[in-house]
Amino acid sequence: MTKPLMSIQGVEKAFLSRNGGRWASWLSGRTQTVKSDQVFAINGVDLTIERGETLCVVGETGCGKSTLARLLMGLERPDHGQIAYLGERIDDLSDRQRMPYRQKIQMVFQNPYASLNPRMTVYQILREAIVLHHTGWNRQQVDAFIEELLISVGLSSDAEDRYPHEFSGGQRQRISIARALSVEPDLIVADEPLAALDVSVQAQVLNLMMDKQQALGLTYLFITHDLAVVEHFATRVAVMYLGRVCEVASRQQLFSSPKHPYTQALLSSIPRLDNLALEPIHLSGEVPTPLEKPMGCSFCGRCPLVNQRCYEQIPLMQVQTDGSQVACHAVEEGRAWK
Numbered sequence: 001m002t003k004p005l006m007s008i009q010g011v012e013k014a015f016l017s018r019n020g021g022r023w024a025s026w027l028s029g030r031t032q033t034v035k036s037d038q039v040f041a042i043n044g045v046d047l048t049i050e051r052g053e054t055l056c057v058v059g060e061t062g063c064g065k066s067t068l069a070r071l072l073m074g075l076e077r078p079d080h081g082q083i084a085y086l087g088e089r090i091d092d093l094s095d096r097q098r099m100p101y102r103q104k105i106q107m108v109f110q111n112p113y114a115s116l117n118p119r120m121t122v123y124q125i126l127r128e129a130i131v132l133h134h135t136g137w138n139r140q141q142v143d144a145f146i147e148e149l150l151i152s153v154g155l156s157s158d159a160e161d162r163y164p165h166e167f168s169g170g171q172r173q174r175i176s177i178a179r180a181l182s183v184e185p186d187l188i189v190a191d192e193p194l195a196a197l198d199v200s201v202q203a204q205v206l207n208l209m210m211d212k213q214q215a216l217g218l219t220y221l222f223i224t225h226d227l228a229v230v231e232h233f234a235t236r237v238a239v240m241y242l243g244r245v246c247e248v249a250s251r252q253q254l255f256s257s258p259k260h261p262y263t264q265a266l267l268s269s270i271p272r273l274d275n276l277a278l279e280p281i282h283l284s285g286e287v288p289t290p291l292e293k294p295m296g297c298s299f300c301g302r303c304p305l306v307n308q309r310c311y312e313q314i315p316l317m318q319v320q321t322d323g324s325q326v327a328c329h330a331v332e333e334g335r336a337w338k
Contacts (some may be wrong), residue, residue: 003087004048005187005219006072006105011081013042013067039291041067042078043243046317049187054213054220056230056251058266059240060287065223068240069191072221073107074098103133106180110192112172116164122150122175123160126182133183145182153178153208170201177208187219194229206233227270231255239263242288242298245317249324259326259336261303297329305330305337 016039042064049055057065070076071083074090083091090101109115116125126146130137137145147157153174164172173193180188190209194202206229212218224230230237230251237254239247239262247260258264265281285302294300300310307329315327330336 002051005051005086006049007082007084007087008045008047008068008072009082009084011042011045011068011071011078011083012040013064013071013076013078014040040243040293042071043293045081045240045243045245047238047245047248049219049221051186051219052213052217053235054222054233055236055238056222056224056234057238057240058224058227058230061225062242062287062289063240064243065240066191069107069189069221069223072189073105074102103183104186106183106185106188108173108176108180108188108190108193110195112169112176112196113164115176116172116179118164121161121163125164125175126150126179129179129182149178149182152212153181154204168201169197170205173197173201173205174208177205177212181212181216184216185218187221189221189223191223192225193222194224194226202229209233227266239266242293244298244327246299246328247324247326248317249322253322253324257322259320259324259331260328261305261330261336262299264337303330305335307335 045064045068047055057068059065067076071078071091074093074095078091081091082089085101085104090098093101120128123146126149127142130142130145134142146160150157150159155171155174155178159167159171159175164175167175173196176193188209193209194205197205209220210233213220222229222233234251236248236250238245239254239260241262247254247258247263249259254263255267258267261281265283268279268281281304283302284304288294288298288301294311296312297303297306297310297315300306303310309329313329315329315332317325317327318332319325320331328336
């Protein structure tokens with residue numbers, strides 16, 4: 001059996017809360033006292049990423065999607081658990097030891113204007129990564145590769161001498177994708193790369209990413225809020241809620257037969273003109289914060305299928321008959337909606 005490209009096992013990541021355990025809310029004007037000065041952004045996440053697939057991670061703002069991406073890139077280190085690349089653990093490596101893996105795992109950030117150095121031309125931005133990871137190339141090889149790379153992402157070669165502020169948002173994101181491709185990676189972690197773009201430009205960038213995946217055999221971890229993009233782009237989908245993964249399924253399984261109540265509520269919010277639209281599910285209660293996380297299931301305060309067990313026990317991920325994975329007491333006990 002082949003090893004997954006990347007595997008995440010029991011990963012937890014906590015951040016220190018402000019003011020030594022007291023959290024001042026500028027929205028409500030209140031100051032809350034918490035039991036611990038640690039706030040868990042990621043709490044026991046298990047995931048695998050298979051070579052050549054697109055794993056889309058969806059969930060509400062604050063559920064831990066971007067923290068998960070930063071953990072995979074090595075920008076943050078997990079407090080517990082392991083992250084492995086082709087079976088080799090990489091989360092405990094030093095920056096120097098991790099260098100070969102940085103070539104294999106690249107990231108495209110949400111805001112291309114913030115992630116591109118405004119003082120460097122496009123040529124300098126691309127050359128920096130190429131020279132670092134392809135130490136044996138001469139100047140002619142580097143220049144030819146940069147020209148080919150720009151053309152492949154839909155930019156002309158004369159873009160080399162221009163600065164990021166001279167491009168549109170869609171063009172800057174193409175430069176970000178070119179920079180990620182410049183070191184010939186296996187995996188690209190894309191953290192909401194379409195969020196800052198107009199709808200028409202979103203389609204162009206998404207099609208570019210799909211073309212590159214087919215041509216180069218790329219693997220994507222794609223973080224997004226847009227479920228329409230997920231339905232069009234994903235191979236598998238992981239649904240996160242408050243630092244935990246509550247459902248993992250193939251694209252077809254998730255959109256045809258969602259099992260977790262939170263997933264069902266998400267999909268019911270998508271406006272559709274066909275007969276596949278779900279009956280709208282209105283969730284009660286307020287979205288909890290990591291400071292007010294329930295003792296049992298993270299979703300118990302808003303779930304319409306909640307019972308006493310949900311308040312007391314954290315649900316474990318269970319494999320379903322169709323191969324999907326769900327962490328829900330109601331599904332396990334047969335109380336969930338069909």
